Amino acid sequence: MTQDGREASLPDAVAANVSPAADDTALVPAGERAVGSPIVVPNTLWTSGREGAYPTGSSSYLHLASLEGSDLMLKDDARWGALEVIPTKADIVVDLIRMNSLWPLLSGLACCAIEMMSAATSKNDMDRWGMFPFRASPRQADVLIVAGTLTTKMAGPLVRLWEQMPEPKWCVAMGDCTCSGGRYKRSYSTIEGIDRVMPVDVYIPGCPPRPEGLIYGMMKLGQLVKERRGHWDEHVIAPNVPTDV
């Protein structure tokens, strides 16, 4: 994760997005006015102190395609193994295939794991979308459903687990604790959201989310897989993550 090296080659649009603000002078008063004079609201849209905070036009709005065009993103369009001989247009088929068999990894961290299991059982059956065979080994899994609070002690193993999964792989953050820290945000041993240590494709809030919620998130993930048409930009990890993770 060489953020610094990539920062040098940022296009202006991206640089405008990530450059730290000089100072937050949000609302600029419209000039001086005498005491008692009627307040005249100037007929101009106010602009934020941070340029690029409110995208106007196409200058700071970054489309995924242009992102792929820039050298910011790793050129890596998920064609591995034997299917590499298939030319580009066949990616639609490949992505339909991947979308229809997303094998989750059989790993639960905490409370949400129970609801994850409940989503796979008879009442609400994840198998219908081909998501059922929970693989025990990360080598054969496609989706990592992080279900439950992530502690600092577990962060290393989880990151390693993520690294052990073969591409293409996706991560689903299930529950408030994994999205943002949730009810243990204040604690001394938890991580405020797993996107500090690993990329996340789909966030499913709720403490814990219902099984239907998980299934909805997984279907959203399938939609994502289908719409990206097999072009996977490298996930940008949240700013304040230690570089040695």
Add this chain to the structure above:
Amino acid sequence: MTTVSRSWGNMTTTGKVVVPLLLLVLVLGPIATVAIGSWIGPWIVGLASANLPIVRFLVAVTGVLLFSIPTAFIIIYMELKVIAFMNLRVGPDRVGPAGAAHSVVAGLKVLSKEDFSPNAADRTVFTWAPVLVFLTSVMTFLILPFGPDLVGMKLNIGVLYLFSIGGMTVVGLLLAGWSSFNKYSLLGGLRAAAQVVSYEIPLTLSVVGLILLAGTMNVYTLGLQQSGWFTNWYVFRQPLGALIFFIASIAEANRTPFDLTEADSEIVAGFATEYSGMRFGFLFFAEYVNVFLVSALITTFFFGAWNAPVDINAILGFFNIAPITISFELGTLGIALLIAIAVLPLILTLALAAPFYFGKTQRPAWQALVIGFILFNLVGIGILGLIAYVNVPWIAGITWFFLKAFAFVFVFVWMRGTFPRVRIDQLMGFAWKWLLPAALLNLFVTAAAIIVVKSL
């Protein structure tokens, strides 16, 4: 022009290599065809007719390879749906009719995953072990008699070949477990070795009695001997042998309750722990090919390989009816044949549509016609199928063979859905303390019976 250049830009390097090749093939294809038709073709034919067995062997191998993967897909889908039904679930139902294509999709997905091998693994062995496992399970198809004259090789030492090849599977599993450089894989491989080796013995011994009875080791001959009524099946002469063979073959195929080699809850995925992508796919398919294989073997050895349970000709003979053989020369019809082909569908469709149009249910004409046409097709297919069944013996044979084999596959899946897993010491104790003495007893009784009968 822009579209061409853009698509050219979108292609991967490999695509840029492949597409011109395709164009080249399109150009060179006709020329090559002409050449083959004129000069190379006859030479090949002469060569083939010169040494037929080799050609037959190659054809059989190709057919088996093409045949094994769809079988695995069918069994995987069957397992998904049957276990889902046993768990009060729906099972996959999104891709294909009733989710029939889900297993195919899973297989293609595995094909398109990253092909990974750990740093510390022994690359060569790690790469080739799954292929070995898959090949050993596929090679056994060569001697399976799917029907009369529908067999790859009529080996006269077929049973010997069978068990020698089946024993080679454990080598692949052991190599896979060892080369992964993972303790779980190592445990899985060693478990597989111990299990398969110790279950080979009762498996083989249970068939020796059968061989004594049959007096041959040719699997095709075994099938021939069980023709006629179902009482000729060897299961009624070797019940104990059949039982032992069934139990031992479960362990051979590493299925529940003997699936200690990939016990999820103990050793994560056994010998397959470190495998990903298509190598894992090989192991995955080999398991299911093995399931079909042992079911087919049970069918072949003990349940009358391709023979129908009832002997139609015997029944017909009992009623003094000549066996049905339609030796009707269509050429004798002459011009009437063309008329029949032109008119018969029309007449039959109208005839079948009539009751729906004039009957109580006053359907509109087009509906009645559609229904009539469908019925006509069904009837025609049924008649043709019946004729084929009666006149083409291998169609009947393959039908019955697959019916029986998939009945046993269903039993395997059923056990997968219901049984817990045995412990390793219970597994070994069962093999050596119960199955082996039982197999020896079976062998002894069979031999004694044969001697007694001969002495009479």
Add this chain to the structure above:
Amino acid sequence: MTASNHHQPHLSSDDPRIMLDGEIGQFESVPPYPPRTEREAEFYSLRDGEMFLNMGPQHPSTHGVLRVVLKINGERVVDLDPVLGYLHRGVEKLCENSDYHHIISQVDPLEYVSSLFTEWAPVMAFEKLLDVTVPRRAEYIRVLTGELLRVSSHALYQGWMALDLGGLAPILYSFIERDEIVEMLAAITGQRMLFNYFRIGGVNGDLNHEFMSRLGDWMSRALKEHETNIGLLNENEIFVRRMRGIGRVDRDMALKMAVTGPNIRAAGVPFDVRRAHPYSVYPELDFNIPVRGSNGGGDSLDRYLLRLDEVRESLKIIDQCLHNMPDGPIMARLPRLLRPRPGRAWAAVEAPRGLYGTYAISDGTDQPFRMKIHDPSFVNMQLVGQLMKNNLIADTMAVMASLDPVMGGIDK
């Protein structure tokens, strides 16, 4: 990144102490630092023919993020060392920093399979600190919902038991039962798992029509379905042979290891907080305390069967609660901001896994000065180290599952 390196090596992904399913062979299981205790020293020294096998923190059958380092000789487990803390969320510190009403939602996810009991003990302790008397209807509602949750927890236990032994079907059948129960509880609590339902001095909401109708529908066939789920396993020869005779715990061992709950009752000690130290309205209710293994201790099969007996008792309790459920208020009158007198209070309830206690110290402010949570799974897990000696790897799963640990409770 320089000054803090000694703070976060356990966070870096190439830490030799972290061993997962894959890549296990590439790591020495021996930690890179010198042993701190003689126990650690003698565990991490290998004799001839032995090797380490690391299970977890991500393993299919460690019930979450438990990590167990096995020292195996072939298939036989010589010794093992459980490593906890992969789910340590610092709940006690959070409780000391949040006020009394907030604590109920903080302790909820501790034992997430039966989370009402994790609310019950703190609530009882705070009521002792505040000298509050809970209305009888509230007590009855607590008992009713608690016993419902006990049934669902034991159903899940049965399913996990089978799953760790390789049986696929029972877990799905027990999840059907569990889903029905949590859905009917969600009708009054509004949540499926972490019902933030009990309040200091009562409960949050009264029984409503949906709950009663669902409950009546379920009660009409609960026993029959329970028998069905039992029939999936108890007549199975493989299951019984694998459970019988392994992990035997006798009376003295259970008492010395401070085990509680079904695990100690399966060892022949009739210690159940509901009878040993009656709380709530349990003295008014008629139920038995099933005890097994009175002669010579009980094994995994006894621990399994005892929980099935407890389900029947719980159904009896639920029936009585429904019949003599009194009318009246469900909350005591209390101020919004609670400032109890300085003092200490200890309250314990009988959770599905054993004695679940809370020790609260008040210093007169609106936050407890100290709050200790005693979780039964944490103590019961110590048995694993003793029961696993000279067993097979497969038995490790069976015994661990028969103790029924919940990592959320173990790691707090």
Add this chain to the structure above:
Amino acid sequence: MDRLLRKRLETRFDGKLLGPVRQRHDETEIHVGTADLVEIMNALHDEADLKFEILADLAGVDTGDQMQVTYHLWSEMTPDWLRVIADGLPRDNPRIPSLTGLWPGAEWMERETYDMFGIIFEGNRDLRRIYMPPDYASFPLRKDFYLADDAARSPGGGVRHMEQTHVPAQASPNAVRRTVKTR
């Protein structure tokens, strides 16, 4: 509350108890010194009229100026919980004899108390950190350990690692400010 138990305890352990026997609700509370702890616990566990066989809980307490270890016991002889408070442990070097000889099951509870408070149980064969990683610097449940949201008051090892000492690339300004403050 059980008056008989109070009388029994006062007569049996006369002079060994620091302070009177307190009783409230269904709890009886005695304070003992660390020197007499093992002897008193043995007596409570063995003697026929006490028979406190079940150790319900073991908890450490940091009162701010000293450390305490609290044991909760249950006996079939009395309807009360018995709370034994081992009092007067210095905060700089808290030491107390271990009870693993009496209840081997107390081992993990003592490990937890050591992990959270740094109380050293002499005689515990396996006294290492059980929750926090082995290289963790501080003891979270002590009173001078503050949560991450007021990390400025916390001593060095206390704060969560991810916030404390790391200047991230592309950091938002307030993150940088926090980092600088904790340095």
